[in-house]
Amino acid sequence: MxxxxxxxxxxxxxxxxxxxxxxxxxxxxxxxxxxxxxxxxxxxxxxxxARFFTGLIQLQHPEYAESNSIYDVIAGDLEQFPYLKNMNSVSYILPRLESVALAAADDRSKGVLVLGVDPEAEDRYSHISSKVSSGNFIDSDSNGVLLSEGLASYLKLNVGDEIILYGQGYRGQTAAGLYTVNGLLHFPVKALDNQMVYMPIKLAQELYSTGNQVTSWVLHTDSLEHVAAVETKLKDHYQDQLRVRDWQDLSPEMxxxxxxxxxxxxxxxxxxxxxxxxxxxxxxxxxxxxxxxxxxxxxxxxxxxxxxxxxxxxxxxxxxxxxxxxxxxxxxxxxxxxxxxxxxxxxxxxxxxxxxxxxxxxxxxxxxxxxxxxxxxxxxxxxxxxxxxxxxxxxxxxxxxxxxxxxxx
Structure with a gap:
C-alpha cells in the first residue's frame, strides 16, 4: 500500500x-x-x-630490496618455479639481472646501471627496440651492448666503439669486461638516459659471475585489477623464500x-x-x-x-x-x-x-x-x-x- x-x-x-x-x-x-x-x-x-622498467610485480631474494646487492640473487631457470609458470592472469614472466658498474672510455668514466635482459622477450613486453635511435638492437647471443644516448654522449661513444665495464661480481669476484656498442637508446627520462646499459642476460651473468641466477623475475598481469590477487597468491605460496613486490612498492614516487x-x-x-x-x-x-x-x-x-x-x-x-x-x-x-x-x-x-x-x-x-x-x-x-x-x-x-x-x- x-x-x-x-x-x-x-x-x-x-x-x-x-x-x-x-x-x-x-x-x-x-x-x-x-x-x-x-x-x-x-x-x-x-x-x-611497468612495461618500461619495473614490471607490475617482481619476485626477488628476500634481502635484495634493502641491499640491492649482486650477492642476493635467485634461480634464473623458470623450470624451478612451476607455481609461477602455471599461474592464471599472468601474461609475461621475464628474467632480469640488475646491478651497477663503472663505465669507462678513454679518459672518461661514470657510474652506470647495468640491466641484463632476455632481448626477445623484453622487446615483446616493452617494445624496447623502438627506442633504438642509431645502430641495431641486441639478440640473446649478442656480445654487444646498448647504451642510453645521454651516457654515450658523456663518454663520447658511438655505435661500433668499445666500452669497459668494471664492478663487483658475485661473492667478491671482480666484474670486468670490454664490450662493443651495438646501438643507442633514446630515453625521455633524464635519470635513465644518463646511466642505462642494456645487455643480453647471458652476457650480464658472465660479467657478474652469477651463473644461471638473476636478481628478479618480472611479472605482468592481464590487467591491473589482477595485481593484488596474484601478489597475494605468490606471497602465500613463497612466504619467506622470495620477496614479492608490486608496482607501488617498486615505484613509490609514482x-x-x-x-x-x-x-x-x-x-x-x-x-x-x-x-x-x-x-x-x-x-x-x-x-x-x-x-x-x-x-x-x-x-x-x-x-x-x-x-x-x-x-x-x-x-x-x-x-x-x-x-x-x-x-x-x-x-x-x-x-x-x-x-x-x-x-x-x-x-x-x-x-x-x-x-x-x-x-x-x-x-x-x-x-x-x-x-x-x-x-x-x-x-x-x-x-x-x-x-x-x-x-x-x-x-x-x-x-x-x-x-x-x-x-x-
Missing part, C-alpha cells in the same frame, strides 16, 4: 520529481565522467611505466603522485555533490513543508508516524532510483563512445607523451565498481538530505498541521 501511495504521490508533482531526479542524474553523470577519465589515465601510466592526484579529483567531486546536495535538500524540505496538511490528514485518519516516515523514504528512494537510472543511461553511451574513440592529444604535449612511450590519448576506465561507488554516493546524499525533514515530520503537531493546511487552503 505504501509503495503504491508513494508512486502516485511522485507523479502528482511531475515537474518537481523530474527536476530532483535530473539533479541527481547530472551529479552522477559528471562524477562518472571525471572518475573514468582519471582512472583511465592512471591505468595507462602505470601500465606504461604511487604517491597518483594517490595525491586521485584525492584531488575526489575532493572536486565531493564539492559537486555538496552543491547538488544543497539543491536536493531544499527540494526535499519544500516537499515536506508543502504537504503538512496532507500529512496531518493521514495521521488523523489512523496512519502511524513510522508509516508516514516510511512513505517519505520510499518516495525519496524512487526519486533516487530514477536519478541513478537516468544518470547511467546518459553516461554509458558517452563513455562507450570515448572507449572506442578516445580523445586524442595534439601539439607539444602529444610529442612529449610519444617520446615517453605513452600513446597521446585520454583513455577511459570502464568498471562496474566505479558505477556502484558513485551510485552509493548519490544515495548517501539523498539519505543525508532526508534527516532534517524526517525529524520535522516526526515532531509534526497534528492540530497545527491541519489548521495551517486549512488556512493556506
Amino acid at each position: 505504501l509503495l503504491k501511495l508513494a508512486w502516485r504521490n511522485l507523479w502528482r508533482q511531475k515537474r518537481r520529481t523530474l527536476l530532483t531526479a535530473s539533479a541527481l542524474a547530472l551529479a552522477l553523470f559528471l562524477s562518472l565522467l571525471t572518475r573514468s577519465f582519471q582512472e583511465g589515465s592512471y591505468n595507462a601510466n602505470i601500465d606504461n611505466a 604511487a604517491q603522485q597518483i594517490a595525491m592526484d586521485r584525492a584531488g579529483g575526489i575532493f572536486l567531486i565531493y564539492i559537486l555533490y555538496g552543491i547538488v546536495g544543497f539543491g536536493l535538500f531544499a527540494t526535499v524540505m519544500m516537499m515536506t513543508l508543502e504537504r503538512q496538511r496532507e500529512f496531518g490528514v493521514m495521521l488523523a485518519t489512523g496512519m502511524v508516524r513510522r508509516q508516514l516516515l516510511g512513505l517519505l523514504f520510499i518516495e525519496s528512494a524512487f526519486i533516487c532510483l530514477l536519478g541513478i537510472v537516468i544518470g547511467t543511461l546518459l553516461t554509458m553511451p558517452v563513455l562507450g563512445y570515448f572507449s572506442f574513440n578516445p580523445i586524442e592529444i595534439t601539439g607539444e604535449t602529444a610529442q612529449m607523451m610519444l617520446e615517453a612511450g605513452f600513446e597521446p590519448i585520454l583513455p577511459v576506465y570502464l568498471d562496474p565498481s566505479l558505477f556502484i561507488t558513485q551510485a552509493v554516493a548519490v544515495t548517501f546524499i539523498l539519505l543525508l538530505c532526508l534527516v532534517y525533514p524526517s525529524w520535522r515530520l516526526y515532531r509534526l503537531n497534528l492540530v497545527s498541521a491541519l489548521k495551517g493546511g486549512s488556512h493556506a487552503h
Whole structure:
C-alpha cells in the first residue's frame, strides 16, 4: 500500500520529481565522467611505466630490496618455479639481472646501471627496440651492448666503439669486461638516459659471475585489477623464500603522485555533490513543508508516524532510483563512445607523451565498481538530505498541521 501511495504521490508533482531526479542524474553523470577519465589515465601510466622498467610485480631474494646487492640473487631457470609458470592472469614472466658498474672510455668514466635482459622477450613486453635511435638492437647471443644516448654522449661513444665495464661480481669476484656498442637508446627520462646499459642476460651473468641466477623475475598481469590477487597468491605460496613486490612498492614516487592526484579529483567531486546536495535538500524540505496538511490528514485518519516516515523514504528512494537510472543511461553511451574513440592529444604535449612511450590519448576506465561507488554516493546524499525533514515530520503537531493546511487552503 505504501509503495503504491508513494508512486502516485511522485507523479502528482511531475515537474518537481523530474527536476530532483535530473539533479541527481547530472551529479552522477559528471562524477562518472571525471572518475573514468582519471582512472583511465592512471591505468595507462602505470601500465606504461611497468612495461618500461619495473614490471607490475617482481619476485626477488628476500634481502635484495634493502641491499640491492649482486650477492642476493635467485634461480634464473623458470623450470624451478612451476607455481609461477602455471599461474592464471599472468601474461609475461621475464628474467632480469640488475646491478651497477663503472663505465669507462678513454679518459672518461661514470657510474652506470647495468640491466641484463632476455632481448626477445623484453622487446615483446616493452617494445624496447623502438627506442633504438642509431645502430641495431641486441639478440640473446649478442656480445654487444646498448647504451642510453645521454651516457654515450658523456663518454663520447658511438655505435661500433668499445666500452669497459668494471664492478663487483658475485661473492667478491671482480666484474670486468670490454664490450662493443651495438646501438643507442633514446630515453625521455633524464635519470635513465644518463646511466642505462642494456645487455643480453647471458652476457650480464658472465660479467657478474652469477651463473644461471638473476636478481628478479618480472611479472605482468592481464590487467591491473589482477595485481593484488596474484601478489597475494605468490606471497602465500613463497612466504619467506622470495620477496614479492608490486608496482607501488617498486615505484613509490609514482604511487604517491597518483594517490595525491586521485584525492584531488575526489575532493572536486565531493564539492559537486555538496552543491547538488544543497539543491536536493531544499527540494526535499519544500516537499515536506508543502504537504503538512496532507500529512496531518493521514495521521488523523489512523496512519502511524513510522508509516508516514516510511512513505517519505520510499518516495525519496524512487526519486533516487530514477536519478541513478537516468544518470547511467546518459553516461554509458558517452563513455562507450570515448572507449572506442578516445580523445586524442595534439601539439607539444602529444610529442612529449610519444617520446615517453605513452600513446597521446585520454583513455577511459570502464568498471562496474566505479558505477556502484558513485551510485552509493548519490544515495548517501539523498539519505543525508532526508534527516532534517524526517525529524520535522516526526515532531509534526497534528492540530497545527491541519489548521495551517486549512488556512493556506
